[in-house]
Amino acid sequence: MKKNKIILFDLDGTLIDSTEAILESFEVAFASFGVKVPDATLIKAEIGHPLEDMFAALGVEPLRVEGYVHAYKSHYREISCAKTLLLPGAKEAIVLAYEEAYLGVVTTKTGLYSAALLEHMGVMHFFDVLVGREHVLHPKPHPEPIRQALTQLPKVTEGIWMIGDTCMDMQAAEAADVEGIAVLCGYGREELLMKCSSKIFQNSLEAIQFIAKK
Numbered sequence: 001m002k003k004n005k006i007i008l009f010d011l012d013g014t015l016i017d018s019t020e021a022i023l024e025s026f027e028v029a030f031a032s033f034g035v036k037v038p039d040a041t042l043i044k045a046e047i048g049h050p051l052e053d054m055f056a057a058l059g060v061e062p063l064r065v066e067g068y069v070h071a072y073k074s075h076y077r078e079i080s081c082a083k084t085l086l087l088p089g090a091k092e093a094i095v096l097a098y099e100e101a102y103l104g105v106v107t108t109k110t111g112l113y114s115a116a117l118l119e120h121m122g123v124m125h126f127f128d129v130l131v132g133r134e135h136v137l138h139p140k141p142h143p144e145p146i147r148q149a150l151t152q153l154p155k156v157t158e159g160i161w162m163i164g165d166t167c168m169d170m171q172a173a174e175a176a177d178v179e180g181i182a183v184l185c186g187y188g189r190e191e192l193l194m195k196c197s198s199k200i201f202q203n204s205l206e207a208i209q210f211i212a213k214k
Helices: 019-032 040-046 051-057 062-079 090-098 111-120 144-151 167-175 190-196 204-212
Strands: 005-009 101-106 129-131 160-164 179-183
Touching: 005 144, 005 204, 019 040, 019 062, 040 051, 051 062, 062 111, 090 101, 090 204, 101 144, 111 129, 129 144, 144 167, 160 167, 160 204, 167 179, 167 190, 179 190, 179 204
Parallel strands: 005 101, 005 160, 101 129, 160 179
Antiparallel strands: none
16 A cells, blocks of 8 residues: 655654653763752653753753763663653554554654664664654754655655654644644643644544544
């Protein structure tokens, strides 16, 4: 069957739960500089932003951000596969979407680590493209990551969707002129998502079931 749709997914909070690995890696990064780690609630509120922006938002001085990012990545690389899970319904969503659409991942996470995680979970082969932080100059909410993904996929006529758990995903989708669908299984609060998306579902599987009816 010829595929004539494109579905792009955010990663953290949309397809995977890497909260434990993220929080632990932040704790290690701050500890390596002898600084008390911020409250987990503050860290989780920043998930979805690039690491350098997360550390800056958490009070790290600009000249020290690079060191914190390096410490974070060094630890995250060691633990991420063991401490990351597919979210409930995510595997089913990927399989269902694959039946009728070209699939991509568009994330502010490092693409190298993202691919390793998806390989570990046995789903990377479903995706035709993966755009990570190192692949673009401007991360979401800028449209560049979505536009770059689309340049690597065939042209379609039945619709292009971006599924994500934050308003950054929805803003990037709007700027790239694709349909944004928000999910509540991640880090974005419902009251905020309601301001940036008219289509909100509990998880990616519900979002894919909606798209499948189109």
